Amino acid sequence: MHQLLKELVFPLFSNPILDKGDDSAVFDLKGKIAFTTDSFVVKPLFFAGGDIGKLAVCGTINDLAVAGAKPMYLTASCIVEEGFEISLLKKIIQSMAKTAKEAGVKIVGGDLKVVEKNAADKIFINTTGIGIIPGNLNLSSHNARVGDVIILNGFIGEHATAVMSGRQDYKLKTSVKSDCAALNRLISKILQISPNTHLMRDPTRGGIATTLNEIALASDVEIQIEEDKLPIREAVKGFCEILGIDPLYMANEGKVLIFAKEKDGKKILSAMQGHPLGKHSQIIGGVTKKNHPLVLLHTSIGSTRILDMLTGEQLPRIC
Amino acid sequence: MKYIDEFRDKTIVKNLIGQIEKFAGANVNLMEVCGTHTMAIFRSGLKQLLPKNINLISGPGCPVCVTSQIDIDRMLALAGIKNVIITTFGDMLKVPGTKSSLEKERSCGCDVRSVYSPADALDIARQNKNKEVVFLAVGFETTSPAIGSVVSDAKEEKIKNFYIHSCLKLIPPAMEALLQAQEIKLDGFICPGHVSAITGSSSYEFICRDYKIPCCISGFEPVDILETVLMLLKLIVQKKARVEVQYKRAVKPQGNILAQKMLRRIFTETDAQWRGLATIPKSGLKLNKDYLDFDAQEKFNLKVIASEEPKNCLCGEVLRGVKTPSQCKLFVKVCNPENPYGPCMVSSEGTCSAWYKYNR
Numbered sequence: 001m002h003q004l005l006k007e008l009v010f011p012l013f014s015n016p017i018l019d020k021g022d023d024s025a026v027f028d029l030k031g032k033i034a035f036t037t038d039s040f041v042v043k044p045l046f047f048a049g050g051d052i053g054k055l056a057v058c059g060t061i062n063d064l065a066v067a068g069a070k071p072m073y074l075t076a077s078c079i080v081e082e083g084f085e086i087s088l089l090k091k092i093i094q095s096m097a098k099t100a101k102e103a104g105v106k107i108v109g110g111d112l113k114v115v116e117k118n119a120a121d122k123i124f125i126n127t128t129g130i131g132i133i134p135g136n137l138n139l140s141s142h143n144a145r146v147g148d149v150i151i152l153n154g155f156i157g158e159h160a161t162a163v164m165s166g167r168q169d170y171k172l173k174t175s176v177k178s179d180c181a182a183l184n185r186l187i188s189k190i191l192q193i194s195p196n197t198h199l200m201r202d203p204t205r206g207g208i209a210t211t212l213n214e215i216a217l218a219s220d221v222e223i224q225i226e227e228d229k230l231p232i233r234e235a236v237k238g239f240c241e242i243l244g245i246d247p248l249y250m251a252n253e254g255k256v257l258i259f260a261k262e263k264d265g266k267k268i269l270s271a272m273q274g275h276p277l278g279k280h281s282q283i284i285g286g287v288t289k290k291n292h293p294l295v296l297l298h299t300s301i302g303s304t305r306i307l308d309m310l311t312g313e314q315l316p317r318i319c
Numbered sequence: 320m321k322y323i324d325e326f327r328d329k330t331i332v333k334n335l336i337g338q339i340e341k342f343a344g345a346n347v348n349l350m351e352v353c354g355t356h357t358m359a360i361f362r363s364g365l366k367q368l369l370p371k372n373i374n375l376i377s378g379p380g381c382p383v384c385v386t387s388q389i390d391i392d393r394m395l396a397l398a399g400i401k402n403v404i405i406t407t408f409g410d411m412l413k414v415p416g417t418k419s420s421l422e423k424e425r426s427c428g429c430d431v432r433s434v435y436s437p438a439d440a441l442d443i444a445r446q447n448k449n450k451e452v453v454f455l456a457v458g459f460e461t462t463s464p465a466i467g468s469v470v471s472d473a474k475e476e477k478i479k480n481f482y483i484h485s486c487l488k489l490i491p492p493a494m495e496a497l498l499q500a501q502e503i504k505l506d507g508f509i510c511p512g513h514v515s516a517i518t519g520s521s522s523y524e525f526i527c528r529d530y531k532i533p534c535c536i537s538g539f540e541p542v543d544i545l546e547t548v549l550m551l552l553k554l555i556v557q558k559k560a561r562v563e564v565q566y567k568r569a570v571k572p573q574g575n576i577l578a579q580k581m582l583r584r585i586f587t588e589t590d591a592q593w594r595g596l597a598t599i600p601k602s603g604l605k606l607n608k609d610y611l612d613f614d615a616q617e618k619f620n621l622k623v624i625a626s627e628e629p630k631n632c633l634c635g636e637v638l639r640g641v642k643t644p645s646q647c648k649l650f651v652k653v654c655n656p657e658n659p660y661g662p663c664m665v666s667s668e669g670t671c672s673a674w675y676k677y678n679r
Contacts, residue, residue, distance in 0.1 A: 237320045244355075244667075301329050308677070
């Protein structure tokens with residue numbers, strides 16, 4: 001184990017804080033702090049557009065970024081099932097290191113535990129992250145206000161489609177890649193342009209429908225969105241049509257929903273569209289009413305319906 | 320997306336609504352007997368666009384919802400047998416039986432696995448030769464041929480540890496039972512597209528002949544359903560009771576002969592219990608005598624003593640189209656997707672689930 005850490009993990013994650021090799025990472029941080037943790041399990045471990053390592057780093061970076069924080073340091077803790085191939089572990093660690101480096105975030109601590117066969121499913125990863133919130137930024141799910149526009153940075157449902165088709169449960173192949181990406185640079189650009197942005201959330205499990213419902217409840221507002229404005233790739237639409245599932249409830253790993261005053265909407269949108277992770281950004285709707293926590297969808301055929309939260313998991317239809 | 324967008328086109332929808340509006344006047348009750356239609360109608364918000372005199376009523380079209388309480392309790396009894404692996408479509412897991420649900424039984428250690436296809440269930444049997452694998456067969460004419468083909472494969476391969484618990488049902492007898500009960504006045508049936516792709520259009524002819532009710536087989540997109548409503552309105556005004564096919568791109572008059580042959584080879588018609596509709600003669604499918612070795616009922620000789628439907632639950636009335644979910648005391652407050660009381664709230668194609676999701 002010592003050898004594994006020394007030869008594989010330390011060189012790849014190397015930075016002055018980690019390299020000290022002490023029991024705790026020690027560093028100075030000044031200002032308002034954001035602090036978050038998440039555990040990652042995914043099947044298959046490697047899927048089109050990413051892997052569990054990239055997912056674990058991006059997931060925590062994005063949770064910090066949507067709070068308005070500049071992500072600084074992560075810890076990473078892996079629980080590995082006995083017999084898991086070292087070459088795969090190496091690939092995952094390499095992917096974590098690469099993703100963190102590209103995002104400008106340091107992995108300053110971690111742990112690796114091996115548990116006996118069948119006590120874990122191959123590998124579980126937990127990442128914890130800390131970041132600094134600059135200036136007077138105040139982003140929270142409680143901050144949606146009537147008149148806000150809602151901006152989304154691109155195609156939805158790609159992560160879930162890539163993972164589900166990778167799992168081969170449904171024996172459907174697609175060309176869709178997971179959107180798994182660290183959003184901190186895109187978000188920092190948005191906040192530079194519009195520091196008064198009311199809130200941001202990354203719509204992961206449960207998709208944009210569930211996240212919008214959580215926001216409607218937290219802010220006690222009615223949200224209306226336009227079906228025609230939702231960016232959905234043809235391949236994702238086809239995948240969903242065949243199985244009878246809804247892309248609005250499918251997980252994303254590189255998407256952000258932004259709520260901002262209408263007057264700021266256009267400048268945020270054009271800044272986002274100039275960033276590689278925001279090329280397909282769209283204003284998808286707005287906040288319409290106070291004291292009415294509900295999400296409504298204007299369908300492409302001209303009707304309106306409730307867009308509810310996901311309960312349980314989406315199941316393919318029987319016939 | 321090609322072949323989908325055209326059927327969700329706003330202009331075509333508007334045009335069809337305009338034509339339907341010309342039939343303003345007396346109330347018209349049209350019933351859909353397919354869960355996928357129910358969900359499509361709610362998901363696209365069609366009821367809102369239709370004129371007030373057109374009343375779309377959901378019937379017994381969700382295979383999970385129409386499964387009787389006794390059958391659910393039998394499934395739970397099967398799950399409790401030592402060395403048995405239960406395989407099922409995911410929608411069955413949460414359906415409450417008299418005392419438990421498959422999901423609860425699973426959390427207590429029973430081996431209950433959700434599968435997407437009956438072929439996956441047979442694979443599980445192949446991989447677990449020391450266990451008995453039971454597939455809970457729910458569905459209508461659409462799902463039954465695939466289940467039949469798996470049973471046929473099992474016999475050919477001489478697989479000795481695979482069984483089905485058949486709750487398979489046929490749609491036309493249920494339509495007739497609704498008409499015979501005369502609880503609601505129906506002016507036309509929106510017939511199921513997928514079922515009819517197997518059976519062909521002739522299986523509804525007796526409804527038109529004996530009950531003078533027009534039938535139209537519909538596709539599942541908003542334009543399909545609106546066109547079906549328009550076709551039915553024309554037939555009603557002209558007082559012509561006949562079967563028409565709107566879903567021509569999938570339904571042939573003779574249906575799918577291969578699938579029909581499969582059904583006849585593997586199954587026999589039998590009286591079946593439906594939730595809300597009691598026992599309907601010749602409305603179910605059981606394995607015929609050549610395939611009895613694969614019948615879970617034969618193998619495990621199940622006896623369930625007392626089955627009780629959930630108290631105050633109106634799923635039965637909802638399935639007959641007599642009550643709407645909002646008329647049920649339990650709806651939303653007590654019975655919701657997080658904590659379902661009846662199967663119509665559990666299944667993703669259930670009427671209560673559609674009302675809760677899109678219309679509460």
